[in-house]
Amino acid sequence: MKRKLSFFFYLITCSQLLTAQINKVRLDSLFTESHKQNSFSGTVLIAQNGKPVFEKSYGYADYKSQNLFTIHTTFQIASVSKQFTAFGIMLLQAKGKLSFDDKAADYLPLFPYDNITIRQLLQHTSGLPEFWEKIRPQLNHNISNGNKELLEYLVANKPPLEFQPGSRWMYADIGYDLLAMIIENVSGLSYEKFMKKNVFRPARMKNTRALMVTDIRKIDNSNLAYGHTWLTDSSRYEYSHLLPGKDFVFYLGNFYGDGSVISSARDLLQWDKIVNSGKLLADDYMQKAYVPARDKNDSLLIVNKSSNLNPTYGFGWGLAKHPAVGRMYYHSGGHPGFTTYYLRCPDKKLTVIFLCNLESSAAIGTVRTKMMEILYQSFNENTQPNN
Numbered sequence: 001m002k003r004k005l006s007f008f009f010y011l012i013t014c015s016q017l018l019t020a021q022i023n024k025v026r027l028d029s030l031f032t033e034s035h036k037q038n039s040f041s042g043t044v045l046i047a048q049n050g051k052p053v054f055e056k057s058y059g060y061a062d063y064k065s066q067n068l069f070t071i072h073t074t075f076q077i078a079s080v081s082k083q084f085t086a087f088g089i090m091l092l093q094a095k096g097k098l099s100f101d102d103k104a105a106d107y108l109p110l111f112p113y114d115n116i117t118i119r120q121l122l123q124h125t126s127g128l129p130e131f132w133e134k135i136r137p138q139l140n141h142n143i144s145n146g147n148k149e150l151l152e153y154l155v156a157n158k159p160p161l162e163f164q165p166g167s168r169w170m171y172a173d174i175g176y177d178l179l180a181m182i183i184e185n186v187s188g189l190s191y192e193k194f195m196k197k198n199v200f201r202p203a204r205m206k207n208t209r210a211l212m213v214t215d216i217r218k219i220d221n222s223n224l225a226y227g228h229t230w231l232t233d234s235s236r237y238e239y240s241h242l243l244p245g246k247d248f249v250f251y252l253g254n255f256y257g258d259g260s261v262i263s264s265a266r267d268l269l270q271w272d273k274i275v276n277s278g279k280l281l282a283d284d285y286m287q288k289a290y291v292p293a294r295d296k297n298d299s300l301l302i303v304n305k306s307s308n309l310n311p312t313y314g315f316g317w318g319l320a321k322h323p324a325v326g327r328m329y330y331h332s333g334g335h336p337g338f339t340t341y342y343l344r345c346p347d348k349k350l351t352v353i354f355l356c357n358l359e360s361s362a363a364i365g366t367v368r369t370k371m372m373e374i375l376y377q378s379f380n381e382n383t384q385p386n387n
Helices: 024-036 078-094 118-122 147-157 173-187 191-200 265-277 283-290 362-386
Strands: 042-048 051-058 060-062 228-231 236-239 261-263 318-322 326-335 338-345 350-356
Touching: 024 042, 024 051, 024 362, 042 265, 078 118, 078 173, 078 191, 078 261, 078 283, 078 326, 078 338, 118 173, 147 173, 173 191, 261 265, 265 338, 265 350, 350 362
Parallel strands: none
Antiparallel strands: 042 051, 042 350, 228 236, 318 326, 326 338, 338 350
16 A cells, blocks of 8 residues: 555546557657666556557666566556456456445445445445545554454444545545455455456466565565665665655555556556456446446546546546547556556557556656657657548
8 A cells, every 4th residue: 555546647648649650769769768867667568459569678677686577577566456356346246246236344244334335445435534644553563464454443443434435536445455355255265366266367367466465575476576766866776665664565564455466567468358358257247347436416426626537437447538549447556666557448449558666756757748648649640641
């Protein structure tokens, strides 16, 4: 979990997309120069019609050992994980094991809020107490807390809800931790085993795991990239999780469901193909993930009123629509040393995968913005002659 996760990270730039010829030279120049300026490190994969049209890595998976990225390198994808937890719930719903409008308390023993539904957890409309300022300080910082400790705290203290469930939208990581526990209680499997058996293995995502931890020191994976921060004063890269102020990596290290998946760029593209294929979940079921949250008066719950795209939220996906690309399904994530973003534009068959193992910063935001500008310009250059 990270304070103020940048879920709507540069949403407006997402409107500047294309499905025409992509200017690979300009993209490569952008990332090469950004890496030289210590503003980017990681892998970018852009695909059209399910096939990569731009795929390249810059920098190192581990700057201390100077291990290079490979097609198998995995990243902590942070909140991009939420779509997988949501998919697990959807699989159980399709099998008749639960219903989206069931009370969460029906599947979570002692859960103290009997007016919150599974749908509201999925769509961030539950009104659960704010975590970072209100719950985190109350946890024992001498141990590694996780889903178990969170539920115990809620049961013991029953802090007041932020609002009446279903009346507003507020991003709540802990809702997805609870969803992971519902998956476990319904399936009889651990979250990790359920996701491996029902999602990643049948999807042939060989480098993807739904871990039970987020503390990078607890992850046993030889292909895992390390998250870094560029220290200007000493002109060097340092592991982000070791820096002052990052001790929450330890005492919040056992949470899972909201941001504990590790994956590679190639696996995320494979996921894109599987989601489109209907092989794991029939399309009529999958489309439920893209239905935006509404309040009890059937009004859309806009999640970022400053955006002219009026973005909404489904089941683990941010939702928007733009005249240039049609429907947009997306999510971003942030974890110490990692900035991730995954975008699907199904109407244009465009996929953008951005996996960065450098601390989220204004510099990386600028790189993302410029990448989108290049894509937009490529689209204009290839469509204007026909207009």
